[in-house]
Amino acid sequence: MNHLPDRTIVHLDLDSFFVSVERLKDSRLKGVPLIIGGKGDRGVVSSCSYETRKFGVSSAMPIRLARQLCPHATVISGDFEAYAQYSQLVTDVIREDAPLYEKSSIDEFYIDASGMDRFIGCWKWASALKVKVLRESGLPISFGLAANKLVSKVATNEAKPDGSMQIPRGREGEFLAPMPVWKIPMIGTQTSQSLMHMGVSRVIELRDIPKDVLQRVFGKSGLMLWNRARGIDESPVVPYSEQKSVSSERTFSQDTIDVYFLRSVIVKLTEKIAFQLRKQHKLSACITVKVRYSNFDTITRQEQIAYTASDKLLARKALALFDKLYDRRLLVRLLGVRLSHLVYGGHQIHLFDDTEKELDLAQALDSIRYKYGGGIIHNARAVCY
DNA sequence: TCTGGGGTCCTAGGACCC
DNA sequence: TCTGGGGTCCTAGGACCC
Numbered sequence: 001m002n003h004l005p006d007r008t009i010v011h012l013d014l015d016s017f018f019v020s021v022e023r024l025k026d027s028r029l030k031g032v033p034l035i036i037g038g039k040g041d042r043g044v045v046s047s048c049s050y051e052t053r054k055f056g057v058s059s060a061m062p063i064r065l066a067r068q069l070c071p072h073a074t075v076i077s078g079d080f081e082a083y084a085q086y087s088q089l090v091t092d093v094i095r096e097d098a099p100l101y102e103k104s105s106i107d108e109f110y111i112d113a114s115g116m117d118r119f120i121g122c123w124k125w126a127s128a129l130k131v132k133v134l135r136e137s138g139l140p141i142s143f144g145l146a147a148n149k150l151v152s153k154v155a156t157n158e159a160k161p162d163g164s165m166q167i168p169r170g171r172e173g174e175f176l177a178p179m180p181v182w183k184i185p186m187i188g189t190q191t192s193q194s195l196m197h198m199g200v201s202r203v204i205e206l207r208d209i210p211k212d213v214l215q216r217v218f219g220k221s222g223l224m225l226w227n228r229a230r231g232i233d234e235s236p237v238v239p240y241s242e243q244k245s246v247s248s249e250r251t252f253s254q255d256t257i258d259v260y261f262l263r264s265v266i267v268k269l270t271e272k273i274a275f276q277l278r279k280q281h282k283l284s285a286c287i288t289v290k291v292r293y294s295n296f297d298t299i300t301r302q303e304q305i306a307y308t309a310s311d312k313l314l315a316r317k318a319l320a321l322f323d324k325l326y327d328r329r330l331l332v333r334l335l336g337v338r339l340s341h342l343v344y345g346g347h348q349i350h351l352f353d354d355t356e357k358e359l360d361l362a363q364a365l366d367s368i369r370y371k372y373g374g375g376i377i378h379n380a381r382a383v384c385y
Numbered sequence: 386t387c388t389g390g391g392g393t394c395c396t397a398g399g400a401c402c403c
Numbered sequence: 404t405c406t407g408g409g410g411t412c413c414t415a416g417g418a419c420c421c
Contacts, residue, residue, distance in 0.1 A: 061386080251389060
């Protein structure tokens, strides 16, 4: 039935990563209920310590609610530069030891440890790696060991915090069977809801739904559900994959209809991501503008363009899309800009568009951005593009 | 309790071409 | 003039993850 050789996958996940980093930076935060979340009243929880979870605080919850549930918690806004640095540190530790690894997010890794059994027990090896990560970075990490990515990840989630779990080959299905369906990665609120209406709340019940029914109801992902319910997942550990898009968005502390302000935000967001593009020596051929109104209706407009990383061209196009899109004169909650269809390429000089003076200016601005960070400087006239 | 910001992937409908 | 069938690209929206 399956011609693939047996695999051994280790999934590692840093325990409440942002919280752990904050506690390394400031040891007074140890043992204190701690919430990391966006600034302002409109933020959500991006990480919370285990002391707060007892009170019902969880990730992605509005900060306002989290404060009500756990009034004595310390709330701080994140330091993403520090998180990126610690993430890199842990990546370096893993790379030293792991034959083949995938960094699947800022705090998660998959290692393909197939064939390692013959040399040294995988469990022993992964346990040693866990100790080493803690020793070298100060960060607690949990891991799951299983025959595929899906089951190893669920195992890690069950083992957290500061734990580890091994699922013997062939026992994948029985491990998952008693769990509520939402514990399966890729089953979010919508899919859970749909399954609930089909009378399915646990994995074992999901296994009773015939394959063709799942496919009819959920399309392509129906087949995935059928497989996952049985602990089947043949997806490979992918060491590296090219980034497909770069985006930036901003939610306002208060909704607004100030068009001049909104246009200036479009320009700033565009300049920010265009600079990121140039730093990576990439060009984009598609730009998307997003508007979210106060009632949370969200609409996007995208357009294909000639490959570019030019602030001026991109901002002009972004503003044109915004003007096309924003015709309702309703209160706006959020604006976003995204660049996709990325390719490697030098910065194109547009002979008929940029004068020599303008190019000099653009390069001078970039050197300031390199030195002080992308957000430091913007084109004041940009709103008029 | 009114819901962030960074991403990826999938789907459905329409345009366009042969 | 009522009208084919397949392939591909583009756009808009939505689900999901951390």
